[in-house]
Amino acid sequence: MSYIYDLWDDFISLLFPRLCYGCGNHLLRNESLICTECYVVIPRTGYHTEAENPVARLFWGRCLIEKAAAFSFYNKGSRIRTLIHNLKYKGIQEIGYELGRIYGLSLKSSGFTSDIDLILPVPLHQSKKRIRGYNQSELISKGIAEVTGLPVDVLSLSRKAISETQTRRSRYERWTNVEGIFSVSSPEVLKGKHILLVDDVITTGSTIESCANELLKIDEVKVSVVALAYAVI
Numbered sequence: 001m002s003y004i005y006d007l008w009d010d011f012i013s014l015l016f017p018r019l020c021y022g023c024g025n026h027l028l029r030n031e032s033l034i035c036t037e038c039y040v041v042i043p044r045t046g047y048h049t050e051a052e053n054p055v056a057r058l059f060w061g062r063c064l065i066e067k068a069a070a071f072s073f074y075n076k077g078s079r080i081r082t083l084i085h086n087l088k089y090k091g092i093q094e095i096g097y098e099l100g101r102i103y104g105l106s107l108k109s110s111g112f113t114s115d116i117d118l119i120l121p122v123p124l125h126q127s128k129k130r131i132r133g134y135n136q137s138e139l140i141s142k143g144i145a146e147v148t149g150l151p152v153d154v155l156s157l158s159r160k161a162i163s164e165t166q167t168r169r170s171r172y173e174r175w176t177n178v179e180g181i182f183s184v185s186s187p188e189v190l191k192g193k194h195i196l197l198v199d200d201v202i203t204t205g206s207t208i209e210s211c212a213n214e215l216l217k218i219d220e221v222k223v224s225v226v227a228l229a230y231a232v233i
């Protein structure tokens with residue numbers, strides 16, 4: 001019976017090939033979304049095990065971040081870049097959950113999340129969320145939450161105004177562009193908590209800085225940060 005099932009499965013995959021969202025190669029029967037090779041070659045930073053890493057250093061002198069890390073390097077032409085592109089612009093939401101789960105396992109086993117109380121995804125502006133239909137950072141957060149058991153709060157932090165595309169701006173311009181664009185709706189819920197901010201890609205850190213500065217106005221709040229990828233500029 002399983003032989004017939006396998007034949008049928010092969011036949012279906014000939015008609016509708018299942019391809020890896022990282023490299024475009026055919027997926028094996030036991031693989032889904034991302035092939036084993038992609039999992040192996042994605043360049044991981046290992047920063048969650050180093051307190052003084054380049055992502056943490058981004059925030060030095062800018063805002064008080066307890067711990068900061070990123071899953072992978074966001075190199076040009078890298079598979080993580082293709083995966084994140086598929087997650088953000090091609091509607092493949094499962095990639096967010098999957099990479100969140102994978103990273104969540106490392107964060108949990110290294111003890112990175114042991115003193116965290118809750119996860120807060122970096123919010124998208126409502127109009128952007130309406131167009132895309134989802135917030136990719138929320139999906140990554142839910143993947144991390146699934147393996148760490150931490151709650152995800154998608155209500156307390158929101159984005160006030162849409163920022164223009166930040167890619168061609170200097171760090172100063174980007175900083176002024178994101179300053180004061182986040183607001184906290186119910187600070188009493190977050191009081192005294194250690195919050196893990198989750199984003200998709202960290203580049204200059206200015207978006208995180210703006211979020212953190214808003215959160216750090218609340219009494220006894222601590223903020224840590226993780227992202228799926230770190231783009232070295």
Ligand SMILES: [Zn+2]
Pocket residue numbers: 020021022023024025034035036037038
């Ligand atoms: Zn692949």
